[in-house]
Amino acid sequence: MKHLFNLTFLLLSALVLLFIVIPLVGLFGGVGWSALFTAFRDSEIMGSVWLTMKVSFYGTCLILVTGLPLAYLIARHDFRGKSFVESLIDIPVMLPHTAAGIALLVAFNRGVMDDIFKSLGIRIVDTEAGIMIAMMFLSAPFLINGAKEGFKNVDPKLENVARTLGAGRFAVFFRVVLPNARREIVNGMLMMWSRGLGEFGAVVIIAYHPMVAPVLIYDRFNNYGLTYSAPVAAVMIAVSLSTFLLVRWVNNRKRV
16 A cells, blocks of 8 residues: 555656656757757847846845745734735735736725825836736735745744843844745745746736846747747746746755
8 A cells, every 4th residue: 555655656746747848858859959049149038038027036035035024023923913914925825916016006006005105116017027917916925925924834932942041032033933934934035036037928018128037928929920939938937947946046055
């Protein structure tokens, strides 16, 4: 029975891995090395990929600063309405992305918020700021929830010991809690960053231009077909996957 159990699980695992790998192999095989190298030399493609990675990274950093305190409070304290707050955090994950784009457009391009942004010289429609807002809204739950789980895994006794030794709350947080939750926080950042890279539905409503990679892929596919859009997709996957694997490898290596 033990061998049957292991064999069954191995076969099912192999099936789901093949389901993930086959489209990627098919994409790179269908594009071919020549078209891939040409795409890497295309300034429009590389500019779009760089814009996507940069804006998603900026959004991740902003949520890191504002989201870690929220994640810590949820992980360490029980309070009335906690389940409601956690549900609010998860709402963007289940929203249709086009609906999220419409909601963001209405919220930040009209009324009080629009007046505030205009007074600061910030435009939302067809700007990098609008792209970042769309990415942040839909991918922030990955970072916040990852950090929350990391904080839960840190033994509160470590914080109490540090406090008895004279460390203040900020010192305990930055010197005890964050280092011990670092792995989960970095993984949450990676998940948020990578989710932002693939955002299309909300971004295309707020900012068709400047074109991030998903919008450029759609634009080329819609206007020129698969031959011109597939290399863009291959470049985007290659660059983001390489960065993702490198950061995760470094993060896991430091934990060992």
